[in-house]
Amino acid sequence: MKTGGFLAGLVLLAAGAPSAVRAETLTNDMVVSLVQAGLGDDAVIAKIKASAAHYALSTDDLITLKKRGVSGPVIAAMIDAGSQGAVSSKAAFSADSPDPLVPHPSGVYLANDARMVRIDPTTSNQSKTGGILGYAFTGGIASLSIKAVIPNITARVRTGRARPTFYFYFDEATRGLSQAGGASLWLSGPASAITSPNEFSLIRFDVKKDRRETRVGSMNLAGAKAGVMDKDRIPFDYEQVTPGVFKVTPSADLPTGEYGFIYSVSAGAGPGMWGNGTGSARIFDFAIHP
Known part of the structure; x- marks a missing residue:
């Protein structure tokens, strides 16, 4: 026996x-x-x-x-x-497989234990200014900040992990394959040349009554700056898993709050500070709520 x-x-x-x-x-x-x-x-x-x-x-x-x-x-x-x-290849694509080597439609994904969750980009079509009074009273010595605004007070995609893991899928990962999810996310506009997470900035949002804001520019007598300020960037690490696929993790635990990966701040249409690249931004937003 x-x-x-x-x-x-x-x-x-x-x-x-x-x-x-x-x-x-x-x-x-x-x-x-x-x-x-x-x-x-x-x-x-x-x-x-x-x-x-x-x-x-x-x-x-x-x-x-x-x-x-x-x-x-x-x-x-x-x-x-x-x-x-x-x-x-169409059958081989998966939008939620936890295996990073399985072909996924291009985009940014939050990894959970059982599956990946695709983060749809949110477009900020609004800009607002802060510090106007200080800028005016000091004759431009104090800086005026320019902020990108996105609607709602929290992101659709959430995680309870303080140091979540993300996977970025670029077009190189799906070369020669027909994406089941339709057109590539990176084929047009400023994103067409993006091939690495190093071209993104991880930022934290300030939550207001009905919106979220993040600084994307500043101006004073010394000049104007467009894009995410260095001191507002949250450090993250990344490694290439396979061509076109990158694993991304914050360098340290993140406190509870609203965050996002921002990859472009396109130029505004108006004169002065509005012509310095503060018109709109596309942001892959997520929330950390244990």
Whole structure:
């Protein structure tokens, strides 16, 4: 009886092993690691055929693979696997999978234990000024601040974690794939050239009666500044998970409040300070409420 139970357990483990192998998602770097470990082309190609994949296969990517020691047959197997995946790419997309290597529609996501939540950008089409009296009474010595305003006192997306994790998906991550969610978020306007979280600023909002505000400019006799002020930026760290996909975390715990990632402050239409880039901003807003 004991021997039979032991054998049955081995059978169950063996049955589950292929599923675990198939669940792994290979990337360019993982293939390079297998090659550099000396496994041989046959073993690496077998692994490629047995595994899900998320490869970057542009001309430059293929040249880089060759320079890193990947043979022609292995690269061909990667291209074949990539082309097969592209046929069913629409089904492969997921808007809430917790696995960062699973293709997601482009955008910014908050990671929770069981799923990712996409943060839709909020556009600030209003600007307001603060410190006008001090600016006027001091003849422009005191600074006048310019603020971007977004409606409502709290964000739709919330988390109870003081140091949440985010994933940024740019177009490079979905190159050659048809996005199930429609057009890319980054294809037009100032966002078309964005390829890294380093081009964003993490800010905290001041909550007012029916709105949230953040400073995006200032002006005094010395001149005008547009964009998020250095002292208003909240530091964050990021690392590339795979081409076009980045993991982002605040550098320290964040207190309860309203926050957002802001990536552009476009120019206003009026003269003077309104022509210095304070007209509108797109913000990926979220709230921390334990």
